[in-house]
Amino acid sequence: xxxxxxxxxxxxxxxxxxxxxxxxxxxxxxxxxxxxxxxxxxxxxxxxxxxxxxxxxxxxxxxxxxxxxxxxxxxxxxxxxxxxxxxxxxxxxxxxxxxxxxxxxxxxxxxxxxxxxxxxxxxxxxxxx
Numbered sequence: 110x111x112x113x114x115x116x117x118x119x120x121x122x123x124x125x126x127x128x129x130x131x132x133x134x135x136x137x138x139x140x141x142x143x144x145x146x147x148x149x150x151x152x153x154x155x156x157x158x159x160x161x162x163x164x165x166x167x168x169x170x171x172x173x174x175x176x177x178x179x180x181x182x183x184x185x186x187x188x189x190x191x192x193x194x195x196x197x198x199x200x201x202x203x204x205x206x207x208x209x210x211x212x213x214x215x216x217x218x219x220x221x222x223x224x225x226x227x228x229x230x231x232x233x234x235x236x237x238x
């Protein structure tokens with residue numbers, strides 16, 4: 110009979126921990142700063158343009174190699190059209206988190222979501238001796 114009580118207590122403890130974890134994830138998800146996310150487009154390794162992710166818009170990036178149409182919608186970024194023959198970049202899933210990228214090799218275009226951090230007075234830029 111004691112074994113049944115221990116199993117019930119273990120089950121209750123596991124459920125309680127799962128609820129606490131879910132609440133903590135929800136608080137983190139809804140309070141995370143999405144305003145600091147930007148779309149950075151590089152062409153042939155050089156920064157072409159940087160756009161905000163909090164404004165819905167469509168941008169056309171024209172290069173010597175072709176064009177890419179980039180759509181920002183509800184904080185998600187995708188390539189909706191491209192002049193490249195394989196269109197792999199068009200079939201990629203939308204990106205929305207810092208560090209994610211969509212790459213179009215034929216056009217030499219990289220679309221990345223980056224996080225710009227505001228400078229904090231406590232940060233050290235460099236040390237001079």
